[in-house]
Amino acid sequence: MRHPYPILLDVRNQHVLIVGGGAVALRKVRALLEAGAKITVISPTLTSELEDLEVRGEIVLFRQNYQAELLSSVVSSRTPRFLLAIAATNDQAVNHLVYEDMAALGIPVNIVDQPELSRFIVPSVVRRGKLLIAVSTGGASPSAARRIAKEIELSYGDEYEMYLDFLSEVRQYVQQRVDDKTMRQRMFKEMLEWDVLDKIRSGSFGIWKQEMFAALARKPDIETIQAFSGR
Numbered sequence: 001m002r003h004p005y006p007i008l009l010d011v012r013n014q015h016v017l018i019v020g021g022g023a024v025a026l027r028k029v030r031a032l033l034e035a036g037a038k039i040t041v042i043s044p045t046l047t048s049e050l051e052d053l054e055v056r057g058e059i060v061l062f063r064q065n066y067q068a069e070l071l072s073s074v075v076s077s078r079t080p081r082f083l084l085a086i087a088a089t090n091d092q093a094v095n096h097l098v099y100e101d102m103a104a105l106g107i108p109v110n111i112v113d114q115p116e117l118s119r120f121i122v123p124s125v126v127r128r129g130k131l132l133i134a135v136s137t138g139g140a141s142p143s144a145a146r147r148i149a150k151e152i153e154l155s156y157g158d159e160y161e162m163y164l165d166f167l168s169e170v171r172q173y174v175q176q177r178v179d180d181k182t183m184r185q186r187m188f189k190e191m192l193e194w195d196v197l198d199k200i201r202s203g204s205f206g207i208w209k210q211e212m213f214a215a216l217a218r219k220p221d222i223e224t225i226q227a228f229s230g231r
């Protein structure tokens, strides 16, 4: 991938096809279920975790080898259309067949053993609430991507979740009360000077936040934001 375009995709209630039922398929299925996708798996065998998901009705399974003919019945009987597909078998020829079929249907596909054929690849991810940091090496070294994500994890602790929820709350508050767009933007920038992360870590955030919102209610302007830096 020479110059891929990074996006965050809303897959809630969207159908995703996974061909293969091994460890790699399981990793992709888990992440997609967490993101709210509806999963169809085509595979003659499954890991025990995928078996459990099937028993609990969390995925739809076609327990057989992949065939293009099967695809038309999968699509017509259960799902209107797949948003994405992932070819995750251990058979390169089968993965290539999935690639060709999906390309013909115009469905973006990830081929787990042939990054160069993939329309999209999956990065290593660090999440802290609304904060999402994605690390990719463009397939050069997936384990390096994972290692780098682990290093980033050490610098971005759990306090970032509360921090971003708070920034989002203040931002909405200001959006409702300050009409001047340039002023709003200056305020949003100025907020980043607050040492909220330290306050969350030390436990003094609750009181500080109450006082800040009270002051902002009295005077929703940049001076109030500035007054609460270093306080």
Ligand SMILES: C[C@@]1(CC(=O)O)C2=NC(=C\c3[nH]c(c(CCC(=O)O)c3CC(=O)O)Cc3[nH]c(c(CC(=O)O)c3CCC(=O)O)/C=C3\N/C(=C\2)[C@@H](CCC(=O)O)[C@]3(C)CC(=O)O)/[C@H]1CCC(=O)O
Pocket (backbone or CB within 6 Å): 027, 028, 031, 110, 111, 112, 113, 114, 115, 118, 120, 121, 122, 123, 124, 125, 135, 136, 137, 138, 139, 140, 141, 142, 143, 144, 145, 146, 149
């Ligand atoms: C990030 C992560 C996300 C995920 O899969 O969910 C992911 N691979 C992860 C782990 C991982 N993958 C592999 C190992 C074994 C060690 C090693 O080989 O290094 C480990 C390490 C481990 O398991 O710890 C082997 C491997 N991976 C690919 C090939 C094929 C090839 O290179 O040809 C082979 C060789 C297979 C073989 O030859 O046997 C291909 C891809 N793997 C990608 C993503 C995409 C590029 C990402 C990027 O570089 O930006 C891409 C191109 C396609 C894709 O899958 O989307 C996930 C970490 C999740 C986490 O953060 O916990």
Ligand SMILES: NC(=O)c1ccc[n+]([C@@H]2O[C@H](COP(=O)([O-])OP(=O)(O)OC[C@H]3O[C@@H](n4cnc5c(N)ncnc54)[C@H](O)[C@@H]3O)[C@@H](O)[C@H]2O)c1
Pocket (backbone or CB within 6 Å): 019, 020, 021, 022, 023, 024, 025, 042, 043, 044, 045, 046, 047, 064, 065, 066, 088, 089, 090, 091, 094, 112, 113, 142
């Ligand atoms: N992208 C990645 O992150 C990554 C990581 C490790 C390995 N890999 C590559 O991915 C491949 C899969 O890895 P794995 O550990 O999940 O393998 P695995 O052997 O655990 O599982 C392979 C799965 O493919 C299924 N399968 C085989 N032929 C099929 C067919 N014709 N139709 C449908 N399903 C079929 C099998 O039933 C099995 O469930 C590896 O061969 C390797 O090349 C990719």
